Structure formats: C-alpha cells, structure tokens
Amino acid sequence: MTDVTLIVNGETKTASVPPETTLLKMLREDLNYTGSKLGCDVGDCGACTVLVDGLAVNACLMLAGQAEGKEILTIEGLSTLEKYHPIQKAFEDVAALQCGFCGPGMIMTTKALIDQDEDVTRQNIKDALSGNLCRCTGYTKIIEGVIDAYQEITGKKLPEIKPRAA
C-alpha cells in the first residue's frame, strides 16, 4: 500500500491504496467521488474524464500515484448546492443528455476545452468530444450545449454555419 495525496476540487485528500490503483478507482472507491463513471476501464469511452492540473484525462488510464500532489477537478467540483455550473445549465437547457452516463465525462471535456481560452470552432468541439462516447444522443444536442456554454462563458460567438439550401 502507498499513501497518495490528491487535491480534489480544492480539498486535500489522502488514501492508502495498492500501487496498481487507478486514479478513477481511488476517486470512486477510496474518496467517494462517484460522479466520474467507470465505462470501459481501458480508455475507450471517456466516461471517467477528470481534469488533472487543468488537462482532461481518462482517470482509468492514470495511476493514482501518478497524480500525487496534483489538482484534480471532478464533476462534483463544478456545481454548488445552489447553482449549476454554466456548462451544466447549458446542457440542461438544450436537453443535451439522455441517460446521462456520458454526462460527467462530456462536461469535464467541455470544461477543459473552454478553459484553454482559445477561439473554438464547431470542428474543434467535435474533435474535443471524440474521445467521449455517447450511445443515446447522437452528440447533436451535446455539441449545441457545448456551443451555448462556450458562448456564455467566454462571451465569444462561434462562426455561424450556413444553413443548407432547401
């Protein structure tokens, strides 16, 4: 067993875990942050996405020990009891999610994309989300939700796409 200390959503947390423990397992099972989901455990689905020092990471592919001392942001760190995070609000407004299983991962990926502070196009959004699988929505409304959140948070406008000729 090794002691691993993480800063999760601003709070310092320590747990004693076997060395092969993934960051996801430690978050879910030792620290009780069950918002990040276990979909595949091999890096295919993105349901486990968390931010490690601001970068979107598949928590199932990172060992807990590799995250020692780092700042972890999980879905639990976004909303407060009073208020949704603007990304969550945008997702809710457009009904971006259906079963919601992909939701925490989608939202954390979106957070990382918006936090980059760069101009974003529709194609960038599709690229960013391509590591997050969703079986329900066809991604269409998720992309709409990301666009709304991006515009709301950054105050920028996404380049309009021309509607197709009828």
Added chain:
Amino acid sequence: MIRRGKGVGCMWYPIGFTVLANPSAATVKVNEDGTATLLTGTVETGQGSLTVLAQIAAEELGVSTDDIHVVSADTDTTPMDTGAIASRTTYVTGNAIKLAAANAKQILFEVAAPLLEVQPNQLEAVDRKIQVQYFPQRCLPIADVALQAQFVMGRPPIGSASYNPPTVGMDPETGQGKPFSTYVYATQCAEVEVDDETGEVDVIYMSAAHDCGTAINPMLVEGQIEGGISMGIGFALQEEMLFDDKGLQLNPNLTNYIMPTSLDMPEIDVDIVENFDPTGPFGAKGVGEPTAVPTAAAICNAIFDAVGVRITSLPATAEKVLRAIKEKNDNDQKILPAAE
C-alpha cells in the same frame, strides 16, 4: 476520388401491440396546494418519458408541468407497467395517465359545480383554475377546489385508470389480424461521400422527417431522432458483433466494437411531421425505435448513388465497399468489346 451520392430510406413502425395484453396503469392525486402527484410504473431511461407523461397529466388537469410530481418505476408504490419497450410509453402509458387525470378532474368538477352554480359538464380546467366554459371569470383556483374536496366534501380528488390497447387475437387459419393499435411513418435522406480508392464512407448530411402523432415535447423528439440516427449510422457502417465458432463474442469491448463518435456524426435536419392520432393521448403516438429504422437503408442507397454498388450485408465497412467497387470494375471491363 471522392464521390458523392444521395439516398432515401422510408419506414413504418407499429405502436402499441395488441396481440397480447399490453396494459399500463396510473394514479393521479391532486394535492391541496394545486400540485398533483402521478404514480406510474414506467421506467425513465433518458428518453424523457417522465417529462412527457407529466406534460400529459398537466395538460389534462390544466396545471403546469412543474406542478406534477412524478413517482415512477417502483412497484412498491406504483402500478406495474408493461415496460419502456416497443416505443409504447407515450402512447399506452400516456393514455392511462390521461384517463387517470381525467378521473381526478371529474371529482374536482363535481365539487366545484355547486360552488360555481353550474353543472359539472360545463366546467373546464385551465391555467390552474376550474372555470365555467366560455365564462373564464367565473372560476376557482384548483388548489381551493382540491382543499374543498378533501376537507369539506370528503372526496379526495384521486383518479386511477388503466389502458390496454384492445387485444385482438390473430386468426389461426390465416395469421391475419390487427397486431398493433397505430403506426408511425418516417423518411430519412442521407448524403455520403465515398472514396472509391479506399471504400471509405463518410455520411455528411442526414435529414429525417418523422410522424410521431402530436409531438408533445418537440425538443425531446428531436433528441430521440438524432440519437436514432447515430445508432443507424453505426449499424450501417461500423458496428458488428463478431463471434467465434463456439459462439463467444470476439469483440466484447469498445476497442473492437466500433460505435460512432462525435466525428462520425453528420449535420442533421429534423422535420417533425405532426399528425393527430385520435387514439393517442392528445394525438400522440411514439418516436423511440422508429428513428433508427430507415437510416442504414438511406445510407446504402446513397452509397449506390455514389459508386454504383449495392451493399447487402451490414456494416458497409471500407473493405466491403472497396471489394464491391473492384468487382464492379472487373465486370465492367469484361463486358467491354475486345479491341480489334
């Protein structure tokens, strides 16, 4: 070379099977503050059915959807439901809920009628009020009527009902009958790009026109259609369960079982073709499964339009499409007249 093609796929789909018992039931209780509690056995799996069912109850009671508290999917407290299957929830469970809400409303009407000095059948429930038809100023708040019903008249405004699309047995001789209550129809069009040197297919645009009866919640209908299209694209081009000769799946994981990602999704236009079905709740039918039915057909037709080959086994992977293109080219060459 990249070649473009367009294709169309059409379908019909049955809603509310009638060959077997297919019941749903519901209880609607109007509370003394004017809200209502709805008990239904159906399961929300993300399709938004509880929202739509609350909308149905709210519309019948003349209150806001926010006023409906839904308790679902727990047979300790709710009636049993046949299930969130066969695209039946809005239609069958929705009908049960509409009937249950109507029963609760009838009690409110009977309680309000003497207070408003009219007959119960002259009343309507609108905007959280029980009011006299054509005389909306003669009204009482629904909360007051519910309070009166409970504490003065001793008639709690609770309605229960069940709905079972009339079961019709099949004729054992001919195999004919009326297996479903109603049907929905849809057409989807696909535009694809096919690389005739690699066989790779890219769906660049889909349009989908769906009849679902009345679209009780158009945003959720769109979500269903877009999700169905992504499943249809996976079915058409990517997804295949592979088994070894002992029947074990060779690709039981997302590494080898390839489903669409955000990059595989085309631009989608959704067209909801509204159509009132008199047997459905407020004219609604259903939309779930039908959304994935015509997609693969439209895509395969578009592949044919682009490169002139018919793919008859799915998924239409790049290998299959390329093989078909090569075969076609070989055959085309064979029929060229020999040079003199």
